[in-house]
Amino acid sequence: MDGIKSKDRVKEHGEVFTPDSIVNDMLDLVDKEVNKDNMWEYIDKTYLEPSCGNGNFLIRILDRKLEIVQKLPREQWELGLVRAVASIYGVDIQSDNVSESRNRMIELIKSGSVDILELKGKEKQGFHFEKFNLTIELENVLNFILNKNIQHGNCLTGNKCVGYQDETSEPMMFTEYVWNNENVTCIGHTLQDIEINTTEDKFNNNGKYVNYMDIRTLNFEYKDTYAEDEEYDF
Template sequence: MTQTITEELMVKSRHRVKAYGEVFTPRHMVNRMLDLVREELETGPDFVDKTFLEPAAGDGNFLVAILHRKLRAIEKRCPPESWPNESLFALASIYGIELLEDNHEDAKAAMLAEFSRFHARHDIPCGPDTGLMRAASFLVDTNVIRGNTLTGRDWRGNEIQFSWWNRVPNSPGMVQRDPFSLASLRDDNALDFTVYDTYAVCRIDHVHDEARASG
C-alpha cells in the first residue's frame, strides 16, 4: 500500500525567494509559536479583543490560525447568541501587512473562508449578501493591508493606517472606530498628529456602512 504525503508549500518560486525573501512558515511551526501565547488567544480575560499584527502576512497562515483559535475559544466560552458579534470582534483584533498582491488577496480570502466555516457549522446565515459577511469583509479589508512594513507605506505609497475597533462600555455589540498610523506603533513615545476621519458609534455588524461622525 502506497502512502501519499502532501508537503506544505514552503516557496512559490526561487525568484520570489531571491527578490522578496518569501518563505512560508509551515503549519506545525505556526501552531507551536501560537502555543506560546495561548492565554492571550484562548483562555485569558478579554481574549477576543487581544490584538495581533502579522507584519509579513504571506498568504495568511498566521492570520487564519489566530482566527481559528479565537473562534474555537468563543465557541467554548461564550453563549451561542453572542457568537456573530464576538466573531466580528475577533476579526477586528487581527491585523496584517503583506507586500505581494497575490498573497494579500489569498490571505484575505482565507480569513473569510475560516469565518464562514465557523458560522456554517452552527447554521448561522453567513452568505455574501448577509450583514454578517459584509461586516466581516469590511473588517478584513480594513485590517489586512497590502504594503511594506519596513517603509510603513502601502502599495500606493501612502502611509499605512489601521483602526482600533473599541467596544463601547455598557453597550454590547457596539463599536467605536479609532484610526491610527502604523508609524505611531514603532516608538512608545511617538505622537500621532495625523488628522483622521471620525466615526460614529455603531453596531459591529454595521461597520461596513462606515458611518462617519458629523461635525
C-alpha cells in the first residue's frame, strides 16, 4: 500500500505520507521565496515539520540544503553539513516514525541523494550527489543534533511522548543553534514560545508570508550549552 503503513494507523493518526513528487512541488514553492545566492542563509533556514511522519519532507529539505553545502569550498563542507541538519526540526507522535525520520536523514547524507519514490529504478533525481564520508566523531555530532531536533511528541500540546505514543507532562524543547564562526550555543524553546512569538508576525509589512517555523528571531526563556564532553571541533 503506497503512502500508508496500515489502515489502523490512518484511522487513529491520519497517517498518510505525502508522495515525493508533491513534496518536491511544495518545496519548489518555498524555494522561490529564498535567496539561494546567499548560501549560508539557505543552509541555516529553519524548518519545523510538526507531524513529520517518517520524514518525506525532512529528507527533501535536507537534500536541497546539501546541494548548496556542496557548492561551498571543501573545507567548509563539514560545518555546512552540521548547520544544514541543525536547522531542520520535526515532531511525530509515533515513535517508529521518529526513528525512521532520523535514520533516513543520516542515510541520505551517506548515500548522496534521494530517489524519487514513484520513479524507482530510474535515474536519481535528488539534489546533492556526492556522499559525505562521515568520521565517527562527525556522525556522533549529527546523531546528537538529530536526537534533539527530531522529537517524539504531541504537536497539539507541545509535550514529549515516551514508549510508543504515551504523552508525558514534560514539554518538548526545540534547540536553537546560534553559530559564532565554528562555535555554537544551544538555546531551548518550547513549542508555545515559538507559537506565541510568531503568530502576530505571520505577515510582514509587505503582506508577505513569513515562515512561522523560523525560530531565529525569538526571545529566549532559557538557555543551555553543550556539555563539556559534547563539544566538537569543526
